[in-house]
Amino acid sequence: MLTTLYVVRHAHTIYTPDERNRTLSEKGYRDARIVQKLLAAEQVDTYISSPYRRAWETIVRNASAAVLDERLRERQVAAAPVEDFQGAMDRLWSQEEYQFPGGESNRSARARGVDAFQDILAACAGKRIAIGTHGNLMVLTMGHYDTRFNYDFWKQLNMPAIWKLTFDGQQYIQAEPLSIQK
Template identity: 80%
Template sequence: MLTMMYLVRHAHTIYTPDERNRTLSEQGYADAKIVRKLLAAEQVDTYISSPYRRAWETIVTDPSAAALDERLRERQIAPAPVKDFQGAMDRLWSDEEYQFPGGESNMTARRRVVDALEDILAAHPGKRIAIGTHGNLMVLALGHYDDRFDYAFWKQLPMPAIWKLTFDGRRYIQAESLRLKK
């Protein structure tokens, strides 16, 4: 029995340090409408999202239309915004076990998201499931299943982005990008 999982990186946001309540930009809202139409055309059965507003706003218009799963939130780099974001990313992706004080390593964040995805697969066999999440966490999850998804891939990943993963039971088969028609 095939299960389709649609990992959705949220659309463009208006940056604020408030991770949970950061909302989409005007362009982000326009792109989210396209994402939602594409997911409807794919006949998605179930919507599950990070509790962060930008993630659920990309896949549904109302947060009650998606189950919110804390394990799908973006990885915590450090307790406060880092001064050199790109330098921090270089450091984290160059050493799977490295973590800034109070933050998550790639290894820890990957374990968290893969555990969530495995639980979702077990709970929704044969379904089409949209997962609203974040770029860093999305690529860590994709990289668990397929090693072509790495730091270089993350650096060029657009907002929003949708990757459709196909599973036979809990066995990963393939991942394909779904292109947004703007």
């Protein structure tokens, strides 16, 4: 029985340090409407999202229309904002086990994402599921199934982005991008 996951990186945001409540920018809201129409055209059955507002706002208009799953939140880089974000990403992606104080390593963030995907696949077999999430966690999790999803891929990933992953049970079959017509 084939199951399809539409893994969605959130649309553009207005940066604030409030991770949970950061909203989309004006452009982000326009792009989110396009994403929502595309997911409806794909006949998505179930919407599951990170509890972070920017993730669920990209796939649904109201948080009550999605199941919120804490495991789909963005990876915690460190307990406090890092001074050199790009340098921090270089280090995290080059050293699988490294973690900054209060942060998550690639390995631990990936394990969290894979655990969520496996549970979703088991609970929603045969369905089309939209997953609202974040760039780092998205690529780390998809990289578990397909090695082309790596650091270089993450660095060029758009906001928003949608990847359609097909599974037979828990067995990964393929991934393809969905074009977001703007």
